[in-house]
Amino acid sequence: EAQVTQNPRYLITVTGKKLTVTCSQNMNHEYMSWYRQDPGLGLRQIYYSMNVEVTDKGDVPEGYKVSRKEKRNFPLILESPSPNQTSLYFCASSPGRTGELFFGEGSRLTVL
């Protein structure tokens, strides 16, 4: 089954404790991206990657890091999480430069 898998789905952590949210897709897509979704603000792009070893900032990259060492994986790293990073996070992939984004189920992160 074609899918984008995120882990963990739910996480409660404390300020400053490094965490990684993994994202994996099995559709051989070149493009992958991360979003955060907050009430009233919609989905905002954090980082995106056009291919392996190629990443670029989206609209809200501060406090986040990403890497793309393999085509299928695109982890999101929070080096020192803060409460304003409490949000619902989505990973998405796409076969090319179109709007056909395939989203994961989401990861709800709470930073205390």
Add this chain to the structure above:
Amino acid sequence: QKEVEQDPGPLSVPEGAIVSLNCTYSNSAFQYFMWYRQYSRKGPELLMYTYSSGNKEDGRFTAQVDKSSKYISLFIRDSQPSDSATYLCAMSARGQNFVFGPGTRLSVLP
């Protein structure tokens, strides 16, 4: 002014009604226009995709893009309770950096 504006609703309609959802935008460079549907506690799924201006129809759904007015619409005919969800418009200039509207929550009442 936000780059993409969308009426957040909630919008409640009776089953069988025609629903009109709209977004306005300010960036004239946008040329990829999408509508996504998001059910509660799920990731968004693509409903309609349009490149540049014009109309596109798929079953009960019709997407319209008016670049001169910087306005896009999604029409749902014969709405069903299963259409109850949040609808997100999204846009991109080069198919890399996507900008989403805040979403409109729709409830279709049986």
